[in-house]
Amino acid sequence: MRAHHDDLVAEFAANAPNWQQLAQIFHDEGLTDRTGKAPSAAIARLTWYRVRQAVAQAKADAKRNPPVAAPPIVATIPLPSPTSPAPWPPAGSQAAGPGPAPAVSGTGAPAAGATAEERLRAFRASLNEGKVRIPEPINPRQAERKDDGQT
Amino acid sequence: MARRDDAVTELERAPTAGAADTPRAVLAVGRGGRGKTVAYRWMIDRALNQGRQIIVADADRTNQTLAAFFGELVMSPPSAVDDDMRPWLDGLLEKAISERQSLIVDLGGGDQLLKHAAIELGLAEFLERNGITPEVLHFIGADSDDLAYLHESERNGLLAPEKTAIVFNAGVVPAGVSLDTAWAKHENDPALQAAVARGAQLVRMPRLACMTLLDDKRLRFTEAQGSQIGLTNAQRVLMWLHDMERSFAPIASWLP
Numbered sequence: 094m095r096a097h098h099d100d101l102v103a104e105f106a107a108n109a110p111n112w113q114q115l116a117q118i119f120h121d122e123g124l125t126d127r128t129g130k131a132p133s134a135a136i137a138r139l140t141w142y143r144v145r146q147a148v149a150q151a152k153a154d155a156k157r158n159p160p161v162a163a164p165p166i167v168a169t170i171p172l173p174s175p176t177s178p179a180p181w182p183p184a185g186s187q188a189a190g191p192g193p194a195p196a197v198s199g200t201g202a203p204a205a206g207a208t209a210e211e212r213l214r215a216f217r218a219s220l221n222e223g224k225v226r227i228p229e230p231i232n233p234r235q236a237e238r239k240d241d242g243q244t
Numbered sequence: 245m246a247r248r249d250d251a252v253t254e255l256e257r258a259p260t261a262g263a264a265d266t267p268r269a270v271l272a273v274g275r276g277g278r279g280k281t282v283a284y285r286w287m288i289d290r291a292l293n294q295g296r297q298i299i300v301a302d303a304d305r306t307n308q309t310l311a312a313f314f315g316e317l318v319m320s321p322p323s324a325v326d327d328d329m330r331p332w333l334d335g336l337l338e339k340a341i342s343e344r345q346s347l348i349v350d351l352g353g354g355d356q357l358l359k360h361a362a363i364e365l366g367l368a369e370f371l372e373r374n375g376i377t378p379e380v381l382h383f384i385g386a387d388s389d390d391l392a393y394l395h396e397s398e399r400n401g402l403l404a405p406e407k408t409a410i411v412f413n414a415g416v417v418p419a420g421v422s423l424d425t426a427w428a429k430h431e432n433d434p435a436l437q438a439a440v441a442r443g444a445q446l447v448r449m450p451r452l453a454c455m456t457l458l459d460d461k462r463l464r465f466t467e468a469q470g471s472q473i474g475l476t477n478a479q480r481v482l483m484w485l486h487d488m489e490r491s492f493a494p495i496a497s498w499l500p
Binding site: 146 | 429
């Protein structure tokens with residue numbers, strides 16, 4: 094779908110896709126979901142949705158940063174099954190998403206481009222905002238010794 | 245002194261950047277009792293006070309809470325059986341699309357109606373293709389099981405649009421457990437990490453100590469007056485409204 098994205102857009106604009114029929118064609122071509130089952134119409138449609146999202150994202154990325162090639166996306170994504178349990182994380186789950194973390198992150202999140210781990214850590218730190226802190230001890234004994242040069 | 249006018253003004257002052265530019269469907273999901281309806285009540289109050297019309301649907305088969313608070317503004321299904329609810333949801337979606345209005349659908353915790361629509365219709369894609377931005381807000385508290393819906397969404401991608409947020413509700417974290425301790429249980433969850441990696445936003449929903457008072461009296465946040473809940477509680481509501489705006493700032497432009 095990714096490879097023929099533009100052709101498919103034109104085709105679907107002219108003729109609304111019959112997902113049931115397309116799912117059968119995919120099946121006839123030997124395509125399956127990751128559990129080996131025949132693709133359903135819903136999954137075929139979802140995959141096309143993801144392809145369009147991925148291509149749009151890739152175009153946006155390329156526009157923002159021309160030297161960086163668009164990430165490899167949906168062409169390698171196996172069809173997921175809505176009903177069967179699958180290993181976690183699903184293969185290609187990152188690529189299947191609508192895009193990388195946005196420049197503006199969630200509450201307490203750090204700068205743009207932060208990793209998921211950094212964003213989660215920052216969010217946790219933000220949960221402590223507003224807490225009344227234990228005050229620093231005033232003139233602690235250790236400090237007195239240092240000041241007096243007796244260490 | 246907090247008065248009703250203060251609360252109304254607070255909501256009117258709320259940042260409106262991006263709001264209502266594009267109609268959106270705000271789909272709050274998660275287990276029961278995780279704050280979905282409270283958040284919807286706040287969003288509805290906020291939208292109404294900023295002069296925006298939205299379609300509000302109460303699809304909770306057990307508690308018609310939104311209908312209790314907002315009366316005739318709220319659309320309810322003819323019955324709680326699937327055969328009635330599914331065409332009713334279809335009608336709602338078509339109404340939002342044809343009238344280009346934002347839509348709020350309050351479902352009971354764990355209800356399968358949205359999941360069914362996600363599978364049958366490709367809901368997120370369907371909405372987007374018809375000019376409605378799909379937004380999924382996962383409401384969670386301190387329990388590990390609260391992430392079950394997120395696990396399923398992220399695994400099969402059926403209800404995982406670009407605009408996805410995880411709302412950590414401080415109001416349902418048990419007394420005696422600090423927020424960061426409660427959150428730490430979730431932090432290494434693979435579904436949560438995958439969602440954040442693809443751009444999901446993180447939002448802390450603040451706790452309102454006197455929430456049950458408002459619930460019992462069916463008071464909207466903008467109606468909380470000292471004469472009804474006491475001056476200190478009215479002030480708590482006002483402070484909470486401030487905090488809600490601050491907490492939801494990362495997704496302020498998503499709000500209806």
